[in-house]
Amino acid sequence: SGRSTSPTLYGNRGMSLEEDLQESNQYYLIQNIAVVHKKPTPIQIVDVHYPKRSAAVIKEAYFKQASTTDFNGVYKGRYIDFEAKETKNKTSFPLQNFHAHQIQHMQYVVKQNGICFVILMFSSLNEIYLLPAEKLFYFWERKESGQRKSITKTEVEENGYLIPIGYQPRIDYIKVINEFF
Amino acid sequence: SGRSTSPTLYGNRGMSLEEDLQESNQYYLIQNIAVVHKKPTPIQIVDVHYPKRSAAVIKEAYFKQASTTDFNGVYKGRYIDFEAKETKNKTSFPLQNFHAHQIQHMQYVVKQNGICFVILMFSSLNEIYLLPAEKLFYFWERKESGQRKSITKTEVEENGYLIPIGYQPRIDYIKVINEFF
Ligand SMILES: [Mg+2]
Numbered sequence: 001s002g003r004s005t006s007p008t009l010y011g012n013r014g015m016s017l018e019e020d021l022q023e024s025n026q027y028y029l030i031q032n033i034a035v036v037h038k039k040p041t042p043i044q045i046v047d048v049h050y051p052k053r054s055a056a057v058i059k060e061a062y063f064k065q066a067s068t069t070d071f072n073g074v075y076k077g078r079y080i081d082f083e084a085k086e087t088k089n090k091t092s093f094p095l096q097n098f099h100a101h102q103i104q105h106m107q108y109v110v111k112q113n114g115i116c117f118v119i120l121m122f123s124s125l126n127e128i129y130l131l132p133a134e135k136l137f138y139f140w141e142r143k144e145s146g147q148r149k150s151i152t153k154t155e156v157e158e159n160g161y162l163i164p165i166g167y168q169p170r171i172d173y174i175k176v177i178n179e180f181f
Numbered sequence: 182s183g184r185s186t187s188p189t190l191y192g193n194r195g196m197s198l199e200e201d202l203q204e205s206n207q208y209y210l211i212q213n214i215a216v217v218h219k220k221p222t223p224i225q226i227v228d229v230h231y232p233k234r235s236a237a238v239i240k241e242a243y244f245k246q247a248s249t250t251d252f253n254g255v256y257k258g259r260y261i262d263f264e265a266k267e268t269k270n271k272t273s274f275p276l277q278n279f280h281a282h283q284i285q286h287m288q289y290v291v292k293q294n295g296i297c298f299v300i301l302m303f304s305s306l307n308e309i310y311l312l313p314a315e316k317l318f319y320f321w322e323r324k325e326s327g328q329r330k331s332i333t334k335t336e337v338e339e340n341g342y343l344i345p346i347g348y349q350p351r352i353d354y355i356k357v358i359n360e361f362f
């Protein structure tokens with residue numbers, strides 16, 4: 001993540017949402033706009049070998065479910081925390097993409113007055129929205145109460161903010177934070 | 182980390198600095214005082230097997246050096262970021278415990294107005310200090326310029342804050358932040 005990416009990549013192929021966000025974060029970092037990093041994937045390590053004269057090798061490990069969101073950092077002294085998800089659907093965003101403990105974590109962050117949100121990408125539409133955590137909680141509760149398991153596209157438009165997609169940064173979510181938080 | 186720890190543990194054995202901090206963070210979380218987590222250890226995954234009907238198994242992976250600090254989170258809306266280290270020395274704290282890219286990360290955080298510091302434990306003395314990042318930078322630069330490779334105990338005392346050690350939370354670093362930041 002410390003390496004700069006060649007500009008030609010963008011013209012030639014679609015990068016993943018996560019790569020685009022990491023590139024955006026790298027831009028924010030270098031420009032002294034914000035310091036945001038993706039957390040490492042949590043791993044349960046079971047067996048490690050320590051060969052002589054070379055690096056330790058993990059021989060058995062498993063992916064653990066993350067207990068928090070993927071991204072966090074600082075913008076003008078304020079704490080920022082978010083999760084990013086994408087869907088190929090065009091008319092709604094499925095809520096099963098989120099886990100109960102991620103929602104719980106976001107509730108803790110909001111109580112502590114952090115800036116907390118989700119980035120929702122409709123990849124078939126090439127549209128990316130920032131939805132504040134408080135709005136997500138409403139739709140999550142609706143699902144938990146047995147009602148619809150997704151957020152309609154219209155609801156995302158009405159409760160979220162369209163994030164400008166550009167060249168540098170690729171996904172300018174700080175611009176939205178700056179305007180609306 | 183989501184599980185509560187038995188209180189009897191503390192009377193019976195010394196926990197590690199990291200465990201003590203995780204316990205303190207869990208206390209802050211439950212009491213709605215702050216939301217701070219340790220980041221997962223970064224791992225470079227080389228080979229993963231996907232057995233039928235069971236979880237993916239990582240068969241070859243390596244430890245990567247962390248490019249940021251270990252702990253971050255939010256306190257009253259403010260971003261908190263720190264690294265924790267211990268030494269058995271009684272008269273000085275060795276600076277080789279820190280890596281150049283961690284210092285670089287802390288410099289970015291300070292520029293972005295985050296609350297940034299290190300927690301330094303003198304384990305033989307049972308004393309734990311909070312040293313603000315700006316002070317650490319001074320001693321780091323001194324080392325980089327070819328002078329002493331450690332911070333003397335007296336310098337830690339004069340530039341840092343003694344953190345109260347107690348029962349719950351075990352290491353009350355938020356109390357220091359609340360008073361001095
Ligand atoms: Mg995720």
Ligand SMILES: [Mg+2]
Nearest residue numbers: 247251264265
């Ligand atoms: Mg560390």
